[in-house]
Amino acid sequence: MTDTKLTGVVLAGGESRRMGQNKALLAVGREKVIGAVIGAMSEAGLDVIIAANEQTADAYRELGREIVYDRFPGRGPLSGIHTALYAAKTPWIIVAACDMPFAVPELFRFLKKSVEGAGNVSGVACQAVIPMEDDRVQPLLAAYHASALPALEDSLVNGRLRMTDWLERLQVRYIREDVLAKEAGLDAGHVFFNMNRPEDYQAVLKKLREEAGD
Numbered sequence: 001m002t003d004t005k006l007t008g009v010v011l012a013g014g015e016s017r018r019m020g021q022n023k024a025l026l027a028v029g030r031e032k033v034i035g036a037v038i039g040a041m042s043e044a045g046l047d048v049i050i051a052a053n054e055q056t057a058d059a060y061r062e063l064g065r066e067i068v069y070d071r072f073p074g075r076g077p078l079s080g081i082h083t084a085l086y087a088a089k090t091p092w093i094i095v096a097a098c099d100m101p102f103a104v105p106e107l108f109r110f111l112k113k114s115v116e117g118a119g120n121v122s123g124v125a126c127q128a129v130i131p132m133e134d135d136r137v138q139p140l141l142a143a144y145h146a147s148a149l150p151a152l153e154d155s156l157v158n159g160r161l162r163m164t165d166w167l168e169r170l171q172v173r174y175i176r177e178d179v180l181a182k183e184a185g186l187d188a189g190h191v192f193f194n195m196n197r198p199e200d201y202q203a204v205l206k207k208l209r210e211e212a213g214d
Contacts, residue, residue: 008046009084012098013053024098044108051080097140099195110184127170133188
């Protein structure tokens with residue numbers, strides 16, 4: 001495949017309980033973190049939509065992107081990925097959590113290229129491409145094929161909400177950290193950093209100040 005069209009999906013349906021406020025709307029530099037993620041996806045050539053819940057959706061309308069709502073509200077990130085796969089007009093989607101301020105265009109270009117060359121896993125068509133960091137999978141910044149939807153819906157209907165349980169039912173191509181560094185020049189520990197707590201946000205602001213030379 002060449003120049004494959006993919007849908008980029010920002011997962012923004014969480015409740016941000018540990019942060020104490022909507023973390024997607026926190027400012028990083030001159031824009032909100034969700035805007036930074038959308039910008040990186042768009043620069044990589046993805047058609048971007050936002051997966052949210054009805055309670056928070058109004059906060060994202062100013063971003064000018066299509067908003068799709070959780071079909072299984074309150075069931076965590078699996079619900080957001082399900083909504084995205086259900087709504088996307090392309091066979092593949094690339095998802096990113098709304099709280100990843102260092103998710104750069106190069107990362108999404110790399111995932112897009114990886115999807116184009118995904119091929120088969122153990123003789124079966126690949127259903128997901130997921131990077132890793134220190135042997136930990138990063139399923140909230142990964143690519144998924146529409147064929148993964150039935151197993152995901154079954155998990156949600158039956159209350160099996162662990163991400164790993166769903167992934168075990170798929171044919172997954174995992175991208176090791178060293179491959180990410182060699183082929184895309186990316187530091188996994190940096191690009192996969194996410195903000196769950198106020199101290200995480202402060203660490204991001206400190207990093208941005210250091211990069212700006214302040």
